[in-house]
Amino acid sequence: MSEPRRASPVIAEMTGACALPRQSGELVFDADWERRAFAIAVSLAEAGHFSWPEFQQQLIESLCEAEQRTPQNPSRDYYESWLVSLEALLRRKRLTVD
Amino acid sequence: MSEHDDSHHGAAASRARRSDRSDEHNRDLTERVARIESLLIQKGLVDKAALDKLVDIYEHDLGPMNGAKVIARAWVDPAYKRRLLENATAAIAELGFGGLQGEHMVVVENTPRVHNVVVCTLCSCYPWPVLGLPPTWYKDAAYRSRVVIDPRSILAEFGTTLEEDVEVRVWDSSAEIRYLVLPQRPENTEHLSEEQLAKLIDRESMIGVRKVRRS
Numbered sequence: 129m130s131e132p133r134r135a136s137p138v139i140a141e142m143t144g145a146c147a148l149p150r151q152s153g154e155l156v157f158d159a160d161w162e163r164r165a166f167a168i169a170v171s172l173a174e175a176g177h178f179s180w181p182e183f184q185q186q187l188i189e190s191l192c193e194a195e196q197r198t199p200q201n202p203s204r205d206y207y208e209s210w211l212v213s214l215e216a217l218l219r220r221k222r223l224t225v226d
Numbered sequence: 227m228s229e230h231d232d233s234h235h236g237a238a239a240s241r242a243r244r245s246d247r248s249d250e251h252n253r254d255l256t257e258r259v260a261r262i263e264s265l266l267i268q269k270g271l272v273d274k275a276a277l278d279k280l281v282d283i284y285e286h287d288l289g290p291m292n293g294a295k296v297i298a299r300a301w302v303d304p305a306y307k308r309r310l311l312e313n314a315t316a317a318i319a320e321l322g323f324g325g326l327q328g329e330h331m332v333v334v335e336n337t338p339r340v341h342n343v344v345v346c347t348l349c350s351c352y353p354w355p356v357l358g359l360p361p362t363w364y365k366d367a368a369y370r371s372r373v374v375i376d377p378r379s380i381l382a383e384f385g386t387t388l389e390e391d392v393e394v395r396v397w398d399s400s401a402e403i404r405y406l407v408l409p410q411r412p413e414n415t416e417h418l419s420e421e422q423l424a425k426l427i428d429r430e431s432m433i434g435v436r437k438v439r440r441s
Contacts, residue, residue, distance in 0.1 A: 215262070
């Protein structure tokens with residue numbers, strides 16, 4: 129065994145609306161940008177640029193916002209809301225401004 | 227306890243299905259993410275290789291495929307199976323899977339006479355490194371209590387019926403010991419390779435609520 133490879137339960141086991149889309153335990157990504165957006169948020173949180181609960185809170189807000197039209201037919205899907213959250217948090221933390 | 231697959235859980239089901247975005251919309255989203263990524267790389271806040279590694283970890287270590295590889299090896303290699311039943315933690319580490327934090331793995335073997343099923347009655351102790359994320363039903367209070375009191379009724383809900391004379395053993399995982407079921411190899415699979423066998427093995431069979439079927 130080399131270095132420990134382990135997913136964070138705090139991220140992997142989110143429940144409710146922000147639970148990661150999964151199938152038989154495995155994450156489901158529909159497009160490569162979803163993978164990238166996922167990894168960017170996890171990486172920034174691991175590095176301490178924001179805490180995971182901060183991101184999660186933002187994600188919940190984005191998902192709720194998206195569901196305001198109708199919960200069955202939200203205006204954007206899970207990873208689109210993920211991206212909106214990431215952009216909002218980056219702005220708030222001024223991580224993408226010079 | 228009517229649904230046993232996470233993908234059937236309401237909102238999760240609609241989120242898990244393939245999206246119906248247009249190509250144009252996808253391109254736009256791809257650009258938005260690429261813009262963020264390159265900006266963060268420029269600022270030294272993220273690292274491309276680290277992002278790739280994170281994707282790899284989350285995409286491949288959350289599912290049960292490591293456990294499936296362990297079981298398939300045990301089916302084709304009797305010496306490995308012996309080691310697995312004697313010292314599962316070490317035998318699993320042989321295949322490069324680990325990351326347990328002091329817990330011991332114990333593998334229990336299904337036979338024509340004995341059927342094993344695993345639960346964690348206290349919380350949701352689960353062998354992460356081999357099975358990935360626990361399914362939602364594993365954490366349900368209903369599963370945790372009923373499988374102890376009446377395991378056959380739970381098994382029946384998963385479509386698993388056992389002969390009357392088969393003994394059912396329920397194993398309670400804890401912070402110290404994590405159980406993994408070694409399911410019976412289905413009949414008429416002699417021609418399959420280890421890799422093909424691994425594909426037949428799902429997490430339900432390694433928790434013990436289902437048998438492995440020849441797909």
